[in-house]
Amino acid sequence: MAGFFGRIRKQGDEAANGAEGPVAPAPIAASDLARRVELLDSLEETGVGWFWASDAEGRMIYCSPAAIAPFDISPTELAARTITQLFEEERKDEGKGEGTARPLKFLLAARGTLGPTPVRVKLGKGETWWEIAGKPRFAKDGSFAGYRGTARDITGTHEERRKAERASQYDSLTGLANRYRMSRQLEQTLKAYAHAKRSCALMMLDLDRFKQVNDTLGHPAGDELLKQVAGRIRRVLGDRVEIGRLGGDEFQAIIPDGDDRGELGDIAQQLIQMASQPYSINGSRAVIGVSIGIAVAPYDGIEPEELTKAADLALYAAKGGGRGQHRFYSRELRDQASFRHQIEQDLRDAIHGDQLRMHYQPIVDAKTHEVACMEALMRWEHPQRGMISPADFIPVAEEVGLIREMGTWALNDVCRTVSTWPGTVKAAVNVSAVQFAADDFVDVVRKALKSSGVDPGRIELEITESVFMGDVERSARVFAALKKLGVRLALDDFGTGYSSLSYLRDAPFDKIKIDQSFVRGCAGRDSNNLAIVAAVVSLAGALGMETVAEGVETKDELDAVTKQGASHIQGILFSRAMPGEEVLRRFEEGELHFTPRGPEKYRAERRTEFRRIGLIHGDHRYNVFLRNLSKTGAKIEGLLGIEVGTEVVLDLGGGQLAVAVVRRSEGSAQGLEFETPLISDGADGLCTRHRVSPYQIELAGKPLQALGDDPYAALMTMQNRAPKAFMEVQLN
Structure with missing residues (x-):
């Protein structure tokens, strides 16, 4: 290599030959521009590092020839580009809010020093990754003269780093x-x-x-x-x-x-x-x-x-x-979680402590209203808490592995009970997917039938579509074994999300139960539910199966499903579930006929409530009782002097404020219509779309935190000046 490194090597050789004795290499002075340039040229030629420079406007005025060689671009073409056009800084998670700022642009605009920064260099079809660094240069008069910097190729290591980083942050x-x-x-x-x-x-x-x-x-x-x-x-x-x-x-x-x-x-x-x-x-x-x-x-x-x-x-x-x-x-979910934990602890005692009871809801013939079958529904009579809903304890029983034991108890209890009923009445028993999947399920059914002596044809096993989520061939074998025992099979909750015609084609069902979600409101003018009911009834008829319309609550629903040909009806219009003792009394007295009793027409779903809430009017917040609640309105009690047309705000708790207008007012009771309908909370409840924002509370001088028990109170910082418009009354 000629130049500086060549001269150094020559001086060393002369010293070795003893020409003039050892001579130390002369240091490069700051004023020795030629040797300094030669040094930089040598560095560029090795490929270890490159250099770049820009003018005051950010245009690229130089880049090491070895660096731009792979891109087949001339110095003139390079000079037409700016620093930010040549160097594209890596951006993480574009569009997701993390790392989307471009520090390189900000540093250049501020004429700050550029630390080692990975950038993508894309010229023409070529693309590579460099690590650049640079410092601003200023003229003697203090004016900005551009950047001078270094660069090196990091393509290989950059890709490895990105792969390792991705592996540490993403699911493989x-x-x-x-x-x-x-x-x-x-x-x-x-x-x-x-x-x-x-x-x-x-x-x-x-x-x-x-x-x-x-x-x-x-x-x-x-x-x-x-x-x-x-x-x-x-x-x-x-x-x-x-x-x-x-x-x-x-x-x-x-x-x-x-x-x-x-x-x-x-x-x-x-x-x-x-x-x-x-x-x-x-x-x-x-x-x-x-x-x-x-x-x-x-x-x-x-x-x-x-x-x-x-x-x-x-x-x-x-x-x-x-x-x-x-x-x-x-916030109520915290209390429910504690309640659920207590249920889990008490459930084993319920099984062995004679706390479980079977109640029965009639399924009547659609034409005669004579009882044809009674669906057995489990109830838990807790010694301290009273009656606990199946919706609370059945899911817990499934999670903790008690549902099989409870299901076996229920099947034996129902079989014994049915043997005391009139011979024309059947009993339906719900079977969970966990029970059905047990290897000994058929044996459990066989033993229950044998020990009770009941006619197998009077026992219906209600099975939901979830049992088909497992081994299809095994399910077919279990169905065949159950039919061989002589029991009847009913497909429960048909049409609720996992339906398939193959279930009906391959499984020997005797009955299809149309889920109440399709029955509810089916008589309405704009409802598509009636068409679904008609389709299911027609399908069942073609397959020789009976149909049960579940959840019938009003007479117009009864009329609608009966006209569509449903063979059986179940719902509170005829009766709620009754204790076994009451069922036996009715049968002994020959009361096999159930008369429909209930409202004539379906109304928008409303929840019966009895809880204290707030009503806001002007500067005042009143205490009232919420009697019932629907998506479009509510009934309240507890205030006198409210006129029809009055605009109020209901504080439903948890920061939920619902603007409403009084549409009916009789004494201390008012009927309200909401300005914006409530929405479902995903289960049986209702909630507002929006809530009081903690940011609003923060503006009122409070610390930023999640909503408390009474968020509205945190906003009430003003003094009440106007007198109260309404009178609160005490309710028992």
């Missing part, structure tokens, strides 16, 4: 973010959104019946199913939403600016419907479901742990409510 199976990344994203998002006064929703998703797929089709099939589920979630939520798999069959989504619970509920229902569609896996068919819990910041939590716990509680409530549901977090 689904390609979604992993638990670590989701935790980091949630923390960063909540911090940024609190500063910007924005909201953020957190959805927790848990697959229903995924374990059955793993157990019956194998873990490779389970992995394939998870990949397909991830793809469906992406299609519903889109690219704006950060989606992650936390592990197993748990997923999570961070939805920016999501505080409208109506919109969030719609999204959740889309996810539930899409996830419940059948999956094709290696030639096999699998059907699962999904339960979803939703919490919204800052309403339900400010910190990541607080919001995550709230979403977890909502998910727990969704799964406990029967699965395939979504639930919003509310």
Whole structure:
């Protein structure tokens, strides 16, 4: 090599030959520009590092020839580009709110020093990754003269780093973010959104019946199913939403600016419907479901742990409510979680302590209204808490593994009871998917029939479509064995999300029960439910099966389903479930006929309530009792002097304020119509779309925190000046 390094080597050789004795190499002085340039030239030629320079306007005036050689670009073409056009800084998670700023642009604009920065260099068809650094240069008069910098090729190491970084942040199976990344994203998002006064929703998703797929089709099939589920979630939520798999069959989504619970509920229902569609896996068919819990910041939590716990509680409530549901977090869920834990502890005592009872609801002939069958429904009479709803304890029994023992007890009790009834009346017993999947299920049925001596034809086993989620061939064998015993089979809750005509084709059902969700309001002018009822009745008739219209509550519903040809009717229009002793008394007295008693027409669903809430008018908040609640209005009691047409605000608790107009007023009772309809909370409850924002409370001088027990009180900072317009009355 000629130049500086060549001269150094020559001087060393002369010293070795003893020409003039050892001579130390002369140092390069700052004024020795030629030797300094030669040194830089040598560095460029080695390829270890390159140099670049820009003018005051940011145009590239130099770049090492070896650096731009692969791009086939001339110095003239290079000079037409600016620094930011040549160097494109890496941006992380574009569109998701993390790292989208461009520090390189800001530093250049501020004429600051550029530390080592990875950039993408794209010229023509070529693309590579460099690490650049640079310093601003200034003329003697202080004017900016451009940048001078270094660069080196890091393409290989950069790709390796990106792969390693991705592996540490993304799930290798689904390609979604992993638990670590989701935790980091949630923390960063909540911090940024609190500063910007924005909201953020957190959805927790848990697959229903995924374990059955793993157990019956194998873990490779389970992995394939998870990949397909991830793809469906992406299609519903889109690219704006950060989606992650936390592990197993748990997923999570961070939805920016999501505080409208109506919109969030719609999204959740889309996810539930899409996830419940059948999956094709290696030639096999699998059907699962999904339960979803939703919490919204800052309403339900400010910190990541607080919001995550709230979403977890909502998910727990969704799964406990029967699965395939979504639930919003509310403060009541904390009390329910404690109650649920107590139920779990007490449930074993209930089984062995003679606390369980069977009640019976009649299923009547649609034409004669004579009882044809009694559906057995389990009740729990707790010694301290009184009667506990099956909706509260059945899901717990399934989770803790007690449902099989409870199901066996119920089957034996019903068989013994039916043997004392008139010979024409049958009894229907619900069978859980867990019971059905047990290896000894057929033997349990056989023993119950034998020990009671009841005619097998008087026992109907009500089976939901969830039993088909497991081994189809095994299900067929169990059905055949049950029919051989002589019992009847009924398909319960038909049409509620997992229906398939193959069930009816392959399974020997005697009866189809049309779910009450299709019966409710079917007589309405704009309802499509009646067409669904007619289709199911027609299908059942073609297959030689009976039909039961469930949940009939009004006479117009009874008339509608009867005209469509439903063979049997069940619902509170005829009778609620009764204790076994009352059923036996009726039968002994020959009371086999049930007369329909109830409202003539279906009305918009309303919940009977009796709880204290607030009514806001002017500067005052009054205490009233909420009697009933529907999506469009409410009935309240407790105030005198309210005129029709008065505008008020109902404080339903938890920051839920509903603007309403008084439409009826009689004494201390008023009927209100809401300005904006309430929405479903995903279960049986109703809630407002929006709530009092913690950011509003913060503006009132309070610390930013999740909503408390009485958020509205935190906003009431003004003094009441006007006298009260209404008089509160004491209600017993």
